[in-house]
Amino acid sequence: MKNVQKEIENKNPWYVDSQHDQLLIYGKRLRERYMLWQEILLKLNFGRSAKVLEVGCGDGVNFKPIADIFEAAGVKFTYCGVDYNPLRIARAKSKYPDGNFFCEDLLEWQNVEDFDFVFCNQVLEHVPNPDSFLLKIRSLMGQNAYLLLGVPNEGCFLAWVRNHVLERSILRTTDHVNFFTKSVVERLSRNSGFDVVVFRRIGFMFPTQRINFFLSNVCWGECVFSFCRKFFPSQSGEIQVLLKKDPEYL
């Protein structure tokens, strides 16, 4: 695992660049992600209030979309965000004073309260030991809690072409150590004590970032993404799963 403090001192863009800016590459596709989260969350019954945890919250980029969804559902919520990058947590705290942000490595976080809902988006691909990471998340969840897990579908063929042929710099500049596919996500979830309640794919893994960026920012791009995904679902850009604790898991 890379040393976060050292990477910040070395100004590694992956650790210091604004994640709000990094999200621009997703363009209109971000809307697809948030609409999916909204669709999933509105079907769940939280009652009147919910304790929400975001693991790997970074600069707090998901705070506002999450707040909007809970507000639309009429659910009063408290938000806790955890990330081990102190620079990102400082930014999140100053931009979103309504959230509670903690600078911690999740695996070492000592927390006693149980959460009703956990978001973990685009984090697991960075984590060297995803089983222990998911088990730790599980230990922070109440009995009827849900986990919404989003990962890039980077184990697919087109991502391999991008990473190993067309854009080999990606593997040097990012710190991804896990390359997920549907079966990997499902197996990992089961092995970590979760049942998969909803499985969804979004986006499409065009094998260069330039094509992705272009299509994400033209009005007809979304149609191209869904058309390609319809015919080649295994080559989607992302996988999003809603997980629930498997009560029989010991």
Ligand SMILES: C[S@@+](CC[C@H](N)C(=O)[O-])C[C@H]1O[C@@H](n2cnc3c(N)ncnc32)[C@H](O)[C@@H]1O
């Ligand atoms: C690609 S960013 C994702 C940010 C945000 N969740 C999103 O949806 O854009 C991954 C984040 O996970 C954090 N992270 C990775 N491993 C972590 C760990 N063990 N404990 C806490 N945060 C971690 C990184 O610092 C980084 O901010």
